[in-house]
Amino acid sequence: MDQMIFAAEIFLNGLMTGVMYALVALGFVLIFKASGVFNYAQGVLALFAALTLVGIQQGQVPFAHMINAVFGTHVEHFGWTVPSVLAIILTGAVMVLLAFLIEKLVLQHLVGQAPIILFMATIGLAYFLEGLGDVMWGANIKNLDVGLPQGISESIEGVTANWFGYGFFIDRLDIWATVIAALLVAALVAFAQYTKQGRAMRAVADDHQAALSVGISLRFIWVMVWSIAGFVALVAGIMWGTKSGVQFSLSLIALKALPVLMLGGFTSIPGAIVGGLIIGVGEKLFEFFIGPMVGGATENWFAYVLALLFLVFRPQGLFGERIIERV
Amino acid sequence: MLYREAGDFKTSYRADGQTFPIRLDRWAYYAAIAVAFLIVPFIINDYWASAVFVPFLIYAIAALGLNILTGYAGQVSLGTGGFMAVGAYAVYKLMTAFPEISIVIHILLAGGITAIVGMLFGLPSLRIKGFYLAVATLAAQFFLVWLFNKVPWFYNYSASGQINAPERTILGFAVSGPAASASTKYLVCLVFAFVLAWVARNLTRGTSGRKWMAIRDMDIAAEIIGVNPLAAKLSAFAVSSFFVGIAGALLFSVYLGAAEVGEAFGINKSFLVLFMIIIGGLGSIFGSFAGAAFMVLMPVLLKNLLVGGFGWPTDLAAHIELMIVGALIVFFLIAEPHGLARLWALTKEKLRLWPFPH
Amino acid sequence: MNQQTEITADGRQIGGTLMEMKNITLRFGGVEAIKNISFDIREGEIRAIIGPNGAGKSSMLNVISGFYVPQEGEIWFKGARRGPMKPYEVARLGIARTFQNIALFDGMTVLDNIMTGRLNRMRAGFLSQALWWGAAEREEIENRERVERVIDFLEIQNIRKTPVGRLPYGLKKRVELARALAAEPQILLLDEPMAGMNVEEKEDMSRFVLDVNDEFGTTIALIEHDMGVVMDLSDRVVVMDYGRKIGDGTPDEVRNNQEVIDAYLGVAHD
Numbered sequence: 001m002d003q004m005i006f007a008a009e010i011f012l013n014g015l016m017t018g019v020m021y022a023l024v025a026l027g028f029v030l031i032f033k034a035s036g037v038f039n040y041a042q043g044v045l046a047l048f049a050a051l052t053l054v055g056i057q058q059g060q061v062p063f064a065h066m067i068n069a070v071f072g073t074h075v076e077h078f079g080w081t082v083p084s085v086l087a088i089i090l091t092g093a094v095m096v097l098l099a100f101l102i103e104k105l106v107l108q109h110l111v112g113q114a115p116i117i118l119f120m121a122t123i124g125l126a127y128f129l130e131g132l133g134d135v136m137w138g139a140n141i142k143n144l145d146v147g148l149p150q151g152i153s154e155s156i157e158g159v160t161a162n163w164f165g166y167g168f169f170i171d172r173l174d175i176w177a178t179v180i181a182a183l184l185v186a187a188l189v190a191f192a193q194y195t196k197q198g199r200a201m202r203a204v205a206d207d208h209q210a211a212l213s214v215g216i217s218l219r220f221i222w223v224m225v226w227s228i229a230g231f232v233a234l235v236a237g238i239m240w241g242t243k244s245g246v247q248f249s250l251s252l253i254a255l256k257a258l259p260v261l262m263l264g265g266f267t268s269i270p271g272a273i274v275g276g277l278i279i280g281v282g283e284k285l286f287e288f289f290i291g292p293m294v295g296g297a298t299e300n301w302f303a304y305v306l307a308l309l310f311l312v313f314r315p316q317g318l319f320g321e322r323i324i325e326r327v
Numbered sequence: 328m329l330y331r332e333a334g335d336f337k338t339s340y341r342a343d344g345q346t347f348p349i350r351l352d353r354w355a356y357y358a359a360i361a362v363a364f365l366i367v368p369f370i371i372n373d374y375w376a377s378a379v380f381v382p383f384l385i386y387a388i389a390a391l392g393l394n395i396l397t398g399y400a401g402q403v404s405l406g407t408g409g410f411m412a413v414g415a416y417a418v419y420k421l422m423t424a425f426p427e428i429s430i431v432i433h434i435l436l437a438g439g440i441t442a443i444v445g446m447l448f449g450l451p452s453l454r455i456k457g458f459y460l461a462v463a464t465l466a467a468q469f470f471l472v473w474l475f476n477k478v479p480w481f482y483n484y485s486a487s488g489q490i491n492a493p494e495r496t497i498l499g500f501a502v503s504g505p506a507a508s509a510s511t512k513y514l515v516c517l518v519f520a521f522v523l524a525w526v527a528r529n530l531t532r533g534t535s536g537r538k539w540m541a542i543r544d545m546d547i548a549a550e551i552i553g554v555n556p557l558a559a560k561l562s563a564f565a566v567s568s569f570f571v572g573i574a575g576a577l578l579f580s581v582y583l584g585a586a587e588v589g590e591a592f593g594i595n596k597s598f599l600v601l602f603m604i605i606i607g608g609l610g611s612i613f614g615s616f617a618g619a620a621f622m623v624l625m626p627v628l629l630k631n632l633l634v635g636g637f638g639w640p641t642d643l644a645a646h647i648e649l650m651i652v653g654a655l656i657v658f659f660l661i662a663e664p665h666g667l668a669r670l671w672a673l674t675k676e677k678l679r680l681w682p683f684p685h
Numbered sequence: 686m687n688q689q690t691e692i693t694a695d696g697r698q699i700g701g702t703l704m705e706m707k708n709i710t711l712r713f714g715g716v717e718a719i720k721n722i723s724f725d726i727r728e729g730e731i732r733a734i735i736g737p738n739g740a741g742k743s744s745m746l747n748v749i750s751g752f753y754v755p756q757e758g759e760i761w762f763k764g765a766r767r768g769p770m771k772p773y774e775v776a777r778l779g780i781a782r783t784f785q786n787i788a789l790f791d792g793m794t795v796l797d798n799i800m801t802g803r804l805n806r807m808r809a810g811f812l813s814q815a816l817w818w819g820a821a822e823r824e825e826i827e828n829r830e831r832v833e834r835v836i837d838f839l840e841i842q843n844i845r846k847t848p849v850g851r852l853p854y855g856l857k858k859r860v861e862l863a864r865a866l867a868a869e870p871q872i873l874l875l876d877e878p879m880a881g882m883n884v885e886e887k888e889d890m891s892r893f894v895l896d897v898n899d900e901f902g903t904t905i906a907l908i909e910h911d912m913g914v915v916m917d918l919s920d921r922v923v924v925m926d927y928g929r930k931i932g933d934g935t936p937d938e939v940r941n942n943q944e945v946i947d948a949y950l951g952v953a954h955d
Contacts, residue, residue, distance in 0.1 A: 124656025131649030295477035304466035529817040534807040548788035553776030553805040
């Protein structure tokens with residue numbers, strides 16, 4: 001019985017992690033659908049966004065480290081701090097600018113290349129952004145606080161203690177993150193389904209040529225989806241950064257989104273959501289039940305192996321379109 | 328004027344199929360081999376061996392391996408680091424379990440063990456293609472690293488969780504452990520790299536290579552003309568992993584001497600080798616070497632320039648290096664998706680017609 | 686195996702049944718692409734399958750080459766029933782083909798592409814290949830000689846070492862034919878060999894098809910759109926429409942078949 005209650009607590013935690021995975025995965029799906037690019041840099045985008053946010057908030061001088069090295073100066077801070085909301089808006093603007101630059105400097109020159117070439121280009125992009133983030137804002141671990149509530153939720157602990165005789169430990173931040181992520185997911189789905197830009201985006205995803213012929217601007221759509229991806233990355237960066245500090249490992253959450261995509265299918269929005277939940281819950285439960293027997297830390301690989309095994313039996317993923325081969 | 332094939336007639340299919348059809352290329356190749364074997368070993372010192380030559384040769388072997396899988400057979404793998412770890416841990420277990428057997432046998436066996444593991448993770452490639460496969464190979468990367476970290480048997484229950492290479496000799500010369508000299512380390516790696524490059528060339532120019540390339544270029548058509556896709560893909564995984572396993576074994580036993588799996592064989596290693604073959608040239612033996620040389624030399628040069636030349640702190644130099652590597656990858660993919668090898672080929676093509684290009 | 690060997694007017698030999706399709710039905714989901722079709726291919730003949738767009742010709746060729754597996758019906762090859770097979774196993778029986786949308790290996794040279802046609806005849810072990818010693822090198826040279834004969838025959842000596850991706854359409858078609866021929870197949874399947882060609886290229890290709898049949902005695906089954914070409918080339922013709930067989934016989938018989946005229950010549954000629 002105790003075991004089951006623990007499992008339920010872990011299930012809840014897993015569900016909340018899963019929503020975050022789903023959010024990051026959604027960033028992938030949007031870009032993949034609209035531009036056929038499998039964006040490996042999504043995680044580094046989240047890291048970059050979080051670094052920029054902290055930097056702006058605390059009034060850090062960009063490239064301070066490099067300026068000091070070159071000119072022998074000792075600049076670090078401008079001496080002001082920026083309110084969270086303004087800092088988030090400014091960071092959002094930076095992400096849009098970044099999207100524009102990526103389209104201009106990278107994607108535009110790779111139109112018509114094989115998907116795998118584009119994929120490798122985004123790996124290069126990921127390296128570049130990782131280095132850029134460090135050079136701009138410094139590589140030390142930073143605390144991120146935009147005023148999200150943190151700490152154990154006493155009310156949930158109280159309620160569950162009443163019900164089961166055992167209080168669930170659930171972080172308020174996780175609850176907030178889940179709510180925000182769920183809202184964002186809903187907003188993105190609504191955007192893709194019901195707005196003019198969303199329809200244009202889906203049209204591009206279906207057929208570049210046909211979309212062009214009815215007067216949709218590919219470049220605009222690409223800048224838009226990369227901006228959206230940047231925005232999603234910013235939200236993910238805020239959540240994860242608040243939770244465990246802004247540091248390199250933040251970029252690895254995006255790697256977790258990859259098996260989510262494999263499970264859900266690269267082109268399916270519901271797939272990303274369901275896949276995220278399955279992996280979030282699955283890896284937590286696996287670690288709880290099987291982890292202790294094999295030495296723990298199974299979260300490192302569980303998602304990949306699950307996705308791999310799943311794909312062997314269903315190569316197109318949960319919701320992906322069935323592939324019919326022709327000659 | 329000397330560099331051309333006119334007058335260099337081939338009178339048999341054997342001569343037509345040789346590796347360097349142009350006489351000057353052949354001479355250049357022999358000269359490079361002679362310098363590598365007869366001159367470098369006598370002038371090499373510890374700094375050059377450990378900063379440049381030994382890592383270059385080892386990574387060249389890994390790049391050859393990945394190039395067979397990705398460049399020739401078209402199966403993208405992000406699991407190279409994990410497979411190198413298999414080679415390293417296999418050679419470690421063999422070295423400590425059978426100290427009386429030659430380390431050469433151990434290294435070859437480590438390659439064989441890696442080949443088997445590689446085939447196992449290659450099995451899904453029949454059903455999974457493209458990105459899906461690339462992501463699936465991440466499963467190998469993360470699972471293998473976790474396995475070597477968590478199962479104490481693999482690191483002989485050592486307290487630190489590290490593996491340390493004991494001293495082993497070939498013909499009386501120490502090749503692993505602290506007593507090994509720069510020139511022996513270099514020579515051992517050179518012999519492996521030379522032989523494996525020759526094997527890679529042989530495999531890729533013959534039946535196996537054509538099967539791999541057919542699968543790469545159009546898998547459905549390949550199957551219809553009689554290529555068994557599973558056999559072709561698995562053989563590519565096996566050969567590739569054999570090379571990568573040997574590279575991992577050498578990296579640990581000869582180069583590093585001690586290794587902690589997450590640090591030495593993490594996902595960054597997978598990307599490093601992938602970058603080597605992109606920059607060097609997919610589907611090219613020469614490219615594997617060129618890419619390895621580039622990726623080994625660039626950090627050394629940058630460090631000398633930024634830290635030694637400008638006096639910048641090392642961490643800043645490391646971050647700038649990341650940016651430069653990333654930018655170069657993007658640049659190469661935009662400018663020349665076929666890498667250094669193609670640039671070299673184009674230069675030679677021009678040279679062949681020089682000075683009368685019309 | 687009941688037919689007698691015949692000698693055609695132009696002196697070619699046509700033997701007994703080489704392949705027989707019995708009551709083949711192929712469905713994709715609810716759509717029947719091929720409905721209960723039977724026909725045979727005799728040794729040494731040129732057999733054409735014609736029909737309007739969407740008649741199921743390409744599906745039929747894909748059934749023969751093993752790419753699609755029919756839900757019903759039997760395929761008999763050389764007097765034995767062919768069980769369910771993977772495409773590469775079918776290829777190893779001696780059935781080679783070309784493709785409507787050229788399916789060459791773009792990253793390889795013309796020579797390497799044609800050499801892939803001989804992959805099924807290469808037996809050298811892995812070690813021999815790795816060391817390029819013994820069987821591997823011997824085989825390579827022997828097979829290269831065979832391939833050179835095909836190259837001479839199709840007159841593509843000058844593009845031997847050109848990467849296939851750089852070739853114009855007509856030459857690609859010819860290289861594809863060369864790859865199939867290099868396999869020295871028992872049956873050669875040609876999927877619209879003349880599609881997208883100009884008159885001159887069509888004439889060249891027709892000549893090659895006839896020469897292949899004449900010189901090597903290769904049995905050929907081809908799909909073609911161009912009625913004129915088909916009638917001139919083939920010994921016997923199967924006519925398909927909407928997945929059904931509506932005619933079968935010599936070009937003259939087919940030409941005078943009322944159903945064929947209605948379905949193909951009269952109504953849906955494109």
